[in-house]
Amino acid sequence: MKRHRSYEFYAAKYLNDLGYTTDVTNAVGDWGVDIFALKDGIKYAVQVKMYGVSKTKISRKDIMELYGAMEYFDCQAAIVIYNGMINNDSWIVANKLGIKMIYLDYEKMEKELPEDEQINDYIHSLHNIWNNHVMPLAYKRLSNGNGLSYEIGEVTDGYIEVYSQQNKKNKIKIDEFKWIIDRIRHYGEAYSIDLRNELKSRHSSMVTMIFANIPLFKVTYNPRKIVFSD
Structure with a gap:
């Protein structure tokens, strides 16, 4: 990629x-x-x-x-x-x-x-985040500790497959991750409601859980948002 x-x-x-x-x-x-x-x-x-x-x-x-x-x-x-x-x-x-x-x-x-x-920032570049932290999640189960969990399927250059608890397959494009990362860069945080409103995404809870499993980011709740970790 x-x-x-x-x-x-x-x-x-x-x-x-x-x-x-x-x-x-x-x-x-x-x-x-x-x-x-x-x-x-x-x-x-x-x-x-x-x-x-x-x-x-x-x-x-x-x-x-x-x-x-x-x-x-x-x-x-x-x-x-x-x-x-x-x-x-x-x-x-x-x-x-x-x-x-x-x-x-x-x-x-x-x-x-x-x-x-060019985007030369290794830590915050989409390329390295995707390759080093998202792709390794392929075929793993993610959980937030509150009973919500998702099964990860195939991860390609352009999307990640996520299976809901009802075993419904969702294909989430890399564009949603790009949008969140860029928003955090500019505003310091990205709210899941912004993802729903701006991109009309139905995957906000899934995307948020994936970010919670990337060491570079931290997810907080009430309201749910994503920020860079310290």
Whole structure:
């Protein structure tokens, strides 16, 4: 897995080379817009999807949500920059809504991206958190000591499978973890209710329990929130 945040900057650099003026968002309250781009008087909402070779595909829901964010931020067009797979119905919806789809490989990202725009903080980088602390949770059972527990299934570059106590499988995308980490970086804390409200996530309790099992973070309750550990 490459660093998702660096891939966003790499995508912005790619657009700059095409004549766009870009502004990479801080991932807090961005409603799925990773980059705002401007060219020929047209403002674009750009979403960056870095799923690589994982089984996760860009869904119709992803496209529809980007279209909604485009309208909300008063943009006139939208772009998806990706390096993975796309569902067939996603192509249909994107074409219908006029959303441009751009495939951008990242093999040369580390060489082409300016050093000062890369995410070099080892401890707090999404890449290292995911590889060193989330992936090792695969096929383990997590419990909060109050009777709530979840079984972890497969963990890939793009998502983690979590089984509820009713054995219902939930596939939680890495985007939710990225959102929380960025929010903690900017505000010092992330409330589970924010995850539900901002991302319309139904996985807040599951995600919170996963963060509680990562040594870099601490979960407190009443209200439930996630912060960096001391």
